[in-house]
Structure formats: C-alpha cells, structure tokens
Amino acid sequence: MLRTIEQILGLPPMNVIDATALPIFDCFIIEKHIYQYAYIPNNIPLDERNKPTSQLTGLAKQYIRLFEKVFVAVDGGNDAVMNKILWFDAKGMTPYPVIRVQKIF
Known part of the structure; x- marks a missing residue:
C-alpha cells in the first residue's frame, strides 16, 4: 500500500523494501462504477x-x-468484562452470546 501511495504522489521509494514492493493495481479500474x-x-x-x-x-x-x-494500568484489564460492557451498551438487554464448547472425548 505504501508503494501505491508513493506512486500516486510521485514520490521516490523510501528504501529498498518500498522499491521492490508491487503497487496495488487491482483496485484501480478504467470503467466508472456508480454506487x-x-x-x-x-x-x-x-x-x-x-x-x-x-x-x-x-x-x-x-x-x-x-x-x-x-x-x-496500561494495557491492563479484563477483556471479557470489556466485551460485555460494549455488548450491553450496543445491544441493550439482549442476552450476551454464550460460546458452547463441544467435548472431544
């Protein structure tokens, strides 16, 4: 992606990695699409x-x-608690999904 941006802006590659990277040609097309x-x-x-x-x-x-x-603390916390907070904030009182684990043996 960086190589594509460099080409759009006409900038030279910053290093050998950028110089050898392939630009993203497939996202640019000739035909006009109206969405x-x-x-x-x-x-x-x-x-x-x-x-x-x-x-x-x-x-x-x-x-x-x-x-x-x-x-x-930085990067501290309980992911499960945070997920539930975000779930109930977005979904209201819709029950939190339960992951069902199937026993292998």
Whole structure:
C-alpha cells in the first residue's frame, strides 16, 4: 500500500523494501462504477460533553465502576468484562452470546 501511495504522489521509494514492493493495481479500474448508498444523518449531538460521573445513574454508573477497575494500568484489564460492557451498551438487554464448547472425548 505504501508503494501505491508513493506512486500516486510521485514520490521516490523510501528504501529498498518500498522499491521492490508491487503497487496495488487491482483496485484501480478504467470503467466508472456508480454506487448508491443510503445517507444516515447523525443523531448524536457532537457539541455536548459527557456528564460528570457523579450525575450518572443505572447502567451508566455500573459501567463507570467497572471501567475504573479495568483501566488501572496500561494495557491492563479484563477483556471479557470489556466485551460485555460494549455488548450491553450496543445491544441493550439482549442476552450476551454464550460460546458452547463441544467435548472431544
């Protein structure tokens, strides 16, 4: 990808690895394709700040308490807890998926 960007911008390769890399030719085509997409306007106000943690209630307050424990150190934390926080934040009260392990023996 770097080699492709260098060629688009007309830059020389930075090193021998860039010089020997193949540009991504397949993503550029001659024919014009017209794709349509559905525009979804933003429904989250971007100029509002987060509430102070003392004003939070319900699940938001529980999430903050869990985050305090998860992010004590750099790269620290429990991935399972973080996944559940993100799941319930996005899906509401939809049950968290359970991985079913099949016994081999």
